[in-house]
Amino acid sequence: MRKSFDVLLLFILVLARLTINKFAEASLFEHFKNVISHPLVGGWLPRRAADAFGPWYGDPIFLLLAALSLLAFLLYIFVDLCKERWGEQTTFRWKYASLWLIILTLVILPTLKMTLLRHNNLPHSYSHDGGVIQTEIATDYFLAGKSPYVEDYYDTPMAEWGFPEFRTALDHYPYLPATFILSAPVKRLSDALLGWYDQRFTYLILFIIMLILAYALTRGDSQAVLGLTMILGLNPIMGLDVIFGQNDVFVLAWLVISAWFIHRKRWLWGSLFFGVAAASKPTAWFLAPFFLLFLTDQPTLSFRQLFNKPTMLAILRRAWPALALFILFVL
Incomplete structure (x- = not known):
């Protein structure tokens, strides 16, 4: 990257993320009321503060997180201005920490906010239909010894999601088996610890692992680490996928994990994790030649x-575990 190009890139991504988050949350039904009445999300706000915001200013928690993200961005700029005095290593550490704070306030915490709001509201609210609602039901079917591809979804929250003309996939589960098989352990753990589960818990775990591995994929080059972490963590398209629970990050994370192992010449594990990605969603298949x-x-x-x-x-010897695992999942 050119000098300070990372600041420009971060500015564009933060602006895009804030704008998209704002419009997405503005479209939610009775969102302001749900936020300020939730004990963990907005119920701790003083009544005077909630009245000052009012529904016309939007979700006060969104505004608070937006303000924190902008403060973190200002810190990032300040650190960039001090890089000649502080040195490369110190500058990188502060920038990397600031970047993680921005990702925390614009993606991770908004995702947790949506899971909490959904938990206190209807099961088909604050979530994507297939990526969250149907995958959770498919996981329940799987844990109960039933086939998610045989059972229908008419008597489930899927039948209540959105407008009637957009209620799809009630007759079958449209995703590949890895999506619910690998979510089952997280669901078991969440049920044991919290008493409830949201599919976005699985997505968040994979999202964070993916961002951590981005450091290793760039061979420790500070500018490359920052750039790749920004693109993966604040991607204008992918951010809402995590927040509302579309399962694209589920596939992307396995691909990044696969790349990390291959990068370290751990061919077996790299191949196996690509097989997991391929057994999650057909979008991974397009990356098979690469x-x-x-x-x-x-x-x-x-x-x-x-x-x-x-x-x-050599290719066959290293790639066969991916094909074998894919067949094992699918068949």
């Missing part, structure tokens, strides 16, 4: 070299 090229461990490779016998055997 995954196979990654397994060659060659920075450059001619077309003829790619299809010679030694290269093909």
